[in-house]
Amino acid sequence: MRKLIRFLINKVPRIYLIRFSYAFSWVVAIFYKGNKYYCPVCEGHFRKFLPYGYTDKNSDNRLCPNCLSLERHRLVWLYLKNETDFFTKPMKMLHIAPEQPFYKRFKSIKTLDYVTADLESPLAEYHFDIHEIPFDDNTFDFVMCNHVLEHVEDEFKATKEIYRVLKPGGFAILQVPVNNKLKETYEDKTITDPKEREKHFGQYDHVRMHGLDYPKRLEKSGFTVDSIDYVHKFSKEDIERMRLPENELLYIARK
Ligand SMILES: [Zn+2]
Numbered sequence: 001m002r003k004l005i006r007f008l009i010n011k012v013p014r015i016y017l018i019r020f021s022y023a024f025s026w027v028v029a030i031f032y033k034g035n036k037y038y039c040p041v042c043e044g045h046f047r048k049f050l051p052y053g054y055t056d057k058n059s060d061n062r063l064c065p066n067c068l069s070l071e072r073h074r075l076v077w078l079y080l081k082n083e084t085d086f087f088t089k090p091m092k093m094l095h096i097a098p099e100q101p102f103y104k105r106f107k108s109i110k111t112l113d114y115v116t117a118d119l120e121s122p123l124a125e126y127h128f129d130i131h132e133i134p135f136d137d138n139t140f141d142f143v144m145c146n147h148v149l150e151h152v153e154d155e156f157k158a159t160k161e162i163y164r165v166l167k168p169g170g171f172a173i174l175q176v177p178v179n180n181k182l183k184e185t186y187e188d189k190t191i192t193d194p195k196e197r198e199k200h201f202g203q204y205d206h207v208r209m210h211g212l213d214y215p216k217r218l219e220k221s222g223f224t225v226d227s228i229d230y231v232h233k234f235s236k237e238d239i240e241r242m243r244l245p246e247n248e249l250l251y252i253a254r255k
Pocket residue numbers: 039040041042043044064065066067068069
């Protein structure tokens with residue numbers, strides 16, 4: 001079963017996975033019913049989470065069998081739920097590259113004017129290049145754009161665009177994978193081969209590997225950035241029970 005799931009997640013094109021995930025996860029949820037783990041996004045209880053990832057190393061017990069959330073989704077969700085009025089206050093949000101576990105749930109928030117965008121995902125309502133966001137200045141109260149900036153050609157241009165479309169007083173969540181051993185973000189535009197990119201930046205389609213200077217990079221676009229070690233507000237038991245990412249900071253960028 002585990003091998004089959006790993007195979008499906010890694011080999012089936014994402015588009016089919018998204019399309020069939022509701023049926024797929026319903027079946028899997030039955031196999032994974034239990035009490036040891038808890039997903040705060042869908043509020044499901046499980047015996048175990050699903051494996052996720054390209055290698056055997058650290059790929060176990062990560063993906064929610066019901067809503068397909070990963071550690072990082074659960075952390076962002078908890079922050080929004082516990083530390084903001086996102087779920088109750090009327091606001092206009094731009095969600096770039098909307099994550100599957102969030103999409104349906106955000107859409108159902110009555111007070112949220114929810115706009116989704118992506119280069120190509122069929123989930124999204126608008127399709128555009130993040131280097132040129134086709135919205136007026138000061139349009140959104142909240143922009144979420146996770147795991148995108150490590151893929152874009154010109155990160156500065158993209159973050160300036162996000163800053164531009166945010167209203168003064170608005171905020172953005174812009175998570176990227178950060179290598180805590182790197183003081184400065186590593187990028188090299190001459191590395192274009194997918195194999196080389198994987199070797200240098202950690203994934204075949206990444207164009208940089210972010211380091212500890214990531215918040216400083218965002219600040220260059222005008223943001224004020226809070227780097228929050230939110231995961232450690234939870235007990236060791238809860239971190240394990242919800243399978244939260246122990247080394248991930250949240251970057252809350254404010255205009
Ligand atoms: Zn879940």
